[in-house]
Amino acid sequence: MAGSVKRPASTTGAISPPPVKRKIESTLTKQSVSSFFTPASQKKPEQITWRIVNNSLVVGKYAKKADHKQTTEKPKVAAFDLDSTLVSTASGNTFPKNSSDWKWWHDTVPSRLKELSADGYYVIIISNQKKISLQKDMKGGRSDSKSLTNFKERASAVMKQLDIPLSVYAATLDDGYRKPRIGMWKEFLDDYDFDVNGVDLSKSIYVGDAAGRPNDHSQVDRGFAVNAGVPFKTPEEFFLNAAPEPLVESFDPSLYLQSDQTDDEPLLHDEQGNNISPTASPPFSRQSALELVIFCGSPGAGKSTFYWDYLEPLGYERVNQDILKTNPESRTLLPGIAFGDFGRRFKEPTMAEGFKDIVRVDFRFRGDEESQKIWKQYWI
Structure with a gap:
């Protein structure tokens, strides 16, 4: 052969093209290192915990010592829908673009919920979240799907700002957990050991925007309150003391049965x-x-x-x-x-x-x- 087409090796050991210099940032902090070497018995419990029930229901709990005094009276519950009741999107879109796309539905929301907690109410959020996928996202390098991650981050931000004992229940499928069915309510009663002696239904309340008004997308929130046996109010009625609005006539199973x-x-x-x-x-x-x-x-x-x-x-x-x-x-x-x-x-x-x-x-x-x-x- 006249000559080799192979390029001679560099005498300096360099390669072409030269590698891009990347600054490797460590994710370690003094706090994380300290936490790693701290015995499990000495670690503080996580303030927010999450779990999945029956591969359908997402449950989050913000752990904070509550001042629920020992009393012979039954507990009272203040339950709320999430979207368009406690929060709305900061972008103005119907659905949040990301986990940070939210703001309080009204300025009075956080103070009102803190008052309820101080008055001895158990405050919970009960929400339909059908857009959440519980499928594992291994390709993305995480076990949770993007939609579940976004929801957890958004709900966590809400709970941290409120800084009161609070549980979130989110139904992801069209099953017994989805409102107006009361699967989420039953799960809450079981979580708090209220399923035996019950709660004071007359003093409890559920607040939601799907109330069956002319411009509402449905009446599932009102139906949920009826099913659970608690009084119902819209966000306008509860937070702004607005007068009740007229409802669209719809099927009422209890009245239908009485007229049979x-x-x-x-x-x-x-x-x-x-x-x-x-x-x-x-x-x-x-x-x-x-x-x-x-x-x-x-x-x-x-x-x-x-x-x-x-x-x-x-x-x-x-x-x-x-x-x-x-x-x-x-x-x-x-x-x-x-x-x-x-x-x-x-x-x-x-x-x-x-x-x-x-x-x-x-x-x-x-x-x-x-x-x-x-x-x-x-x-x-």
Whole structure:
């Protein structure tokens, strides 16, 4: 070969290009070193602790000695929603851009909460936070997802500024913890050992902005308070002493049940509205070997229950999406919008469509007192 294409090694040992000089900053501090070598028994407990319940609920607690005097009276609780109740975004966006994008909803918020704590109230935050992901973020070099990290940092900043004993409950999924369901309330009662003797519901309160007013996105906060059995106020009413605003008329399960028929009234009506008593004669009788009975009703209306009570004993077979495997039982919780969509699209069947009989089945609740109490709650 005429010559090697390999570049001769540098006699100085230098490499090309030269490495960029980087200043390595140590993250060690005197405090961290001291803490590392301090025996565990001598370390002060963390002021803010976090835990995840059932891979769904985020719970944070700000530990500070409270002046809750020993008394025979039941404890009283002041519970609050977080966003648009205690805090709002500093940027003006609907949702915070980062963990520092927040400010007090009103200047009176921190002083009011400190007054409540001084008066012996247990102050807690109960908030729906569906944007939080509990998936691990190993690629980012941390176990918590970015959304969870941002929430923890934001909530921690709120708790530190208040500097009162405080717990935060954040529901991340559409399950039993999510308002208006009372899973977070039950978790709080269990955390504070109030689940046995209970709290003074009449002296407790829940404050939230989702109150069912014309411009509110929902009424889940008002529904939550009703379910928990505590008085409710909006932020304007509680912090600013504003007068209550009118509400949008909506479904009230407790009133619906009270207005339902009594045990003496019939359950069934024919096409003309005439009463059909299932106790006097069966609501259905076979006219031929093959018959098709079509149930038309919203999800959860009681179609399956009616089948098992009246049709199954007559030998009718039941066919639905679960049996056909077109909608497996492992499906997610049906969203509230599905019920509203059904109501908008529903068209009452008529004889002109070829039916031999049309029977209207009025709703009637059946169950013990505890089951009725659960039924009367807001769920969506």
